[in-house]
Structure formats: C-alpha cells, structure tokens
Amino acid sequence: MSLLHRHLFFSVLIACAGAVGLFGFVLVLGNALKDLLPLVLSGQLEAETALTLLALLGPFVAAYALPMGILTGVLLVLGRMSAQQEITAMRAAGLSLFYVARPILVLGALAAALSAAVNYEYMPRARALYKETLAKAVQRNPLSFIVPKTFIRDFPGVVLYVGEKKGNELRDVWMWELDRESRVKRSGRAASGVVEYRENDGLLVLRLRRVNIEARKSDRPEDFSVPVAPLFAEEFPIELHLETLFGRRNVQKKLAWMTLAELRAEEARLADAAAAPGANPVESRKSQMKVAFAMSEKGSTALAVFAFAFLAVPLGIKVSRKETSANLGVALVLVMGYYFLSVCVGWLEGRPEWRPDLLLWLPALLFLSLAGWLFSRLGRV
Numbered sequence: 001m002s003l004l005h006r007h008l009f010f011s012v013l014i015a016c017a018g019a020v021g022l023f024g025f026v027l028v029l030g031n032a033l034k035d036l037l038p039l040v041l042s043g044q045l046e047a048e049t050a051l052t053l054l055a056l057l058g059p060f061v062a063a064y065a066l067p068m069g070i071l072t073g074v075l076l077v078l079g080r081m082s083a084q085q086e087i088t089a090m091r092a093a094g095l096s097l098f099y100v101a102r103p104i105l106v107l108g109a110l111a112a113a114l115s116a117a118v119n120y121e122y123m124p125r126a127r128a129l130y131k132e133t134l135a136k137a138v139q140r141n142p143l144s145f146i147v148p149k150t151f152i153r154d155f156p157g158v159v160l161y162v163g164e165k166k167g168n169e170l171r172d173v174w175m176w177e178l179d180r181e182s183r184v185k186r187s188g189r190a191a192s193g194v195v196e197y198r199e200n201d202g203l204l205v206l207r208l209r210r211v212n213i214e215a216r217k218s219d220r221p222e223d224f225s226v227p228v229a230p231l232f233a234e235e236f237p238i239e240l241h242l243e244t245l246f247g248r249r250n251v252q253k254k255l256a257w258m259t260l261a262e263l264r265a266e267e268a269r270l271a272d273a274a275a276a277p278g279a280n281p282v283e284s285r286k287s288q289m290k291v292a293f294a295m296s297e298k299g300s301t302a303l304a305v306f307a308f309a310f311l312a313v314p315l316g317i318k319v320s321r322k323e324t325s326a327n328l329g330v331a332l333v334l335v336m337g338y339y340f341l342s343v344c345v346g347w348l349e350g351r352p353e354w355r356p357d358l359l360l361w362l363p364a365l366l367f368l369s370l371a372g373w374l375f376s377r378l379g380r381v
Contacts, residue, residue, distance in 0.1 A: 008077075008104065012107055014073075016072075019076070024062060031060075059126035062122075063115070067305050071334060082316060113302075116299065148164055157178050160175055170206070185216050188214065194207050205240070208236045213231040260295070267288065270287050289349065289357060297360055300361045307367040310368060314378045317378060338363050345359045
C-alpha cells in the first residue's frame with residue numbers, strides 16, 4: 001500500500017469510526033431512555049445491570065449506525081479534500097479516480113463484511129441476551145413493581161396507584177379492575193395496605209385495608225346514569241400473577257433476533273411442516289417468506305454499507321463541501337431514502353407472490369448503480 005493509500009485509508013477509517021460512534025451513542029441513548037431509565041429510577045434495575053444492558057445494546061445499534069457512519073465518514077473526508085483542492089492535485093498528477101478511491105472501496109468492503117457478521121450473528125445474540133437479562137433483573141425484585149405516585153399498568157386487567165410506600169406498607173391505594181375491552185368494571189380506594197410476594201405461587205398479593213369499592217354493571221360499565229351503591233370492606237386482597245407478566249416480558253424469539261444458523265433451521269422446519277399432510281399452502285408460503293425476508297434484510301443491509309461507501313466517493317468529490325453540517329445532511333437524506341425504500345418493500349412481506357425477499361435487495365442495488373453512474377461521469381471529467 002502506497003503512502004497516499006495509507007493516508008486515505010486511515011483518514012477515512014478515523015472519520016467513519018467517529019461517525020459510527022456518534023450515531024451509535026445517539027441510538028443507545030434513545031433505547032436507554034425508553035427501556036432502562038424508568039426501571040432505574042423506580043429501583044427495579046441496579047446500576048451494574050443497567051451498564052451491562054447498555055453494553056449489550058452496542059451490537060444492536062451497530063446494525064443501524066454502520067451504514068450511516070460509513071457514508072458520513074467518507075463524505076466528510078473527501079468533501080474536505082475536494083474543497084482544499086487535494087483531489088484536484090491528485091488528478092493533475094495523473095492519478096485516476098479509481099486509484100484514489102481504491103483504499104475507500106477496500107474499507108467499504110471490510111465494513112460490509114463487519115455489518116454482515118453483526119447482522120447475522122452478534123446483533124441477534126446480543127438482542128436476545130439483552131431481553132433475557134432485562135426480564136431476569138426485574139424478576140429478582142418483584143416488590144419494586146409497586147412504584148409510588150405512578151399509575152401501574154404492568155399487570156393485565158388492573159391499574160393501580162399508590163400514594164406512598166415504605167417497605168411493604170402502602171398508603172392511599174387506588175385500584176381499577178378492567179374488563180376485556182379495558183373498561184372499568186370495579187374501582188376502589190384504600191386508606192392503607194400491605195404487599196407481599198408468594199414465591200411458591202408466583203403471586204404478588206396486595207392486602208388493602210378499609211376499602212371503599214364501587215362496582216359497575218357488567219353489561220354497561222360505562223353507563224354512569226345507573227346509580228351504584230358503594231361497598232365497604234375491612235380487608236380486600238388483590239392477587240397479581242407475576243408468571244403471566246414475566247412470560248410477557250421474557251424473550252420471544254423474533255426472526256430479526258435469530259442468527260443465520262437459527263434462520264436456516266427455522267426455514268427447514270417450515271419446509272417440513274409445509275410438506276406434511278393437511279398443511280395450509282397459503283399460510284406455509286407466508287411463514288416461509290417471513291424467514292426468507294429476514295435473511296435478505298440482514299444481507300441487503302450489509303450490501304448497503306458497501307453501496308454507501310462507493311456512492312460517497314463521487315458524491316463527496318462532486319459536492320466539495322467541508323462543512324460538517326452539510327455533509328451530515330446529505331448522509332441523512334441518503335440513508336433515510338434507503339430505509340424508506342426498504343420499508344416500502346416490507347409492506348409486501350405478506351405477499352409471497354411478489355417475492356419481497358428479492359425486492360429487498362433493490363434499494364442497495366439502486367444505490368450501487370447510482371454510485372457507478374456518478375463514478376463513471378466524474379472519471380471522464
């Protein structure tokens with residue numbers, strides 16, 4: 001590798017690493033604020049576990065940060081070099097555009113290989129481990145589900161509000177029981193209560209004291225014109241089944257969280273099921289297409305990383321901008337355009353006859369074609 005190639009390679013590598021790190025940090029922060037911060041503030045999640053979960057978010061956000069980071073890094077470096085006439089000096093010295101772009105294309109190929117490894121192996125494993133760790137961490141401290149001065153909607157069919165909590169003692173407890181249509185069928189308010197966890201039964205039991213209860217008519221719970229006589233109870237128990245809650249929070253193995261080996265195993269299982277007597281051919285094709293779509297989605301995203309690196313070469317030279325904000329804006333528009341096309345193809349996931357697993361490669365191939373066209377035009381200048 002020549003001195004010029006080493007200079008270009010490491011300049012682009014540093015810029016891309018910084019851009020990937022920036023976008024990754026933003027994505028990690030967004031996921032942390034949504035999933036982890038409420039649990040940390042409510043005491044359901046320890047700081048050490050939260051840090052472990054933040055680390056597990058790394059491979060997950062890398063799958064999205066790599067394409068945009070590679071594109072932004074190349075645009076920043078080549079835009080600056082073009083604006084400072086460095087590219088013009090290289091061309092004047094007789095160097096072809098392909099010669100100048102060679103280290104960037106090598107870096108793009110390496111980034112695409114890394115993206116494929118992340119998409120097919122590291123991201124699915126990290127995402128599944130993230131969900132398992134989060135569920136187990138919350139499950140270790142079941143009493144922490146009762147958070148004071150908060151409407152607690154974690155439990156199906158029940159909404160709770162606790163004014164004050166000291167240990168397992170509760171004060172000013174409100175309770176609403178909901179029907180299947182989420183209508184209030186019974187409500188109550190207790191001056192105090194106590195909460196305990198029965199590990200053998202997997203139950204969180206609230207024993208409310210001095211409770212005023214109002215029950216609505218089961219057929220017309222929303223009709224408040226019908227007078228309802230309030231009831232009073234010295235003690236009123238509420239049993240909350242944590243097994244149902246934990247089962248809902250535990251990891252459900254989505255196709256996007258499966259490794260390549262797991263997707264192939266699922267593909268073989270569905271093929272065997274489709275060949276079995278009595279199988280529904282329409283539903284079998286839809287299920288098989290979902291697996292094929294997931295595999296293509298991971299592969300096409302990796303190809304898009306190389307396409308973005310290739311496209312950024314003529315685009316960065318042609319635009320000739322050294323302003324960071326302008327280059328970031330160009331990168332954002334291109335990446336959003338790619339994901340918009342991918343989302344449009346995703347709408348066809350339930351239509352196997354349209355072969356959305358193959359159409360999913362079109363956005364990356366379109367960007368590669370655009371990059372080749374711009375590259376050839378710029379090479380003739």
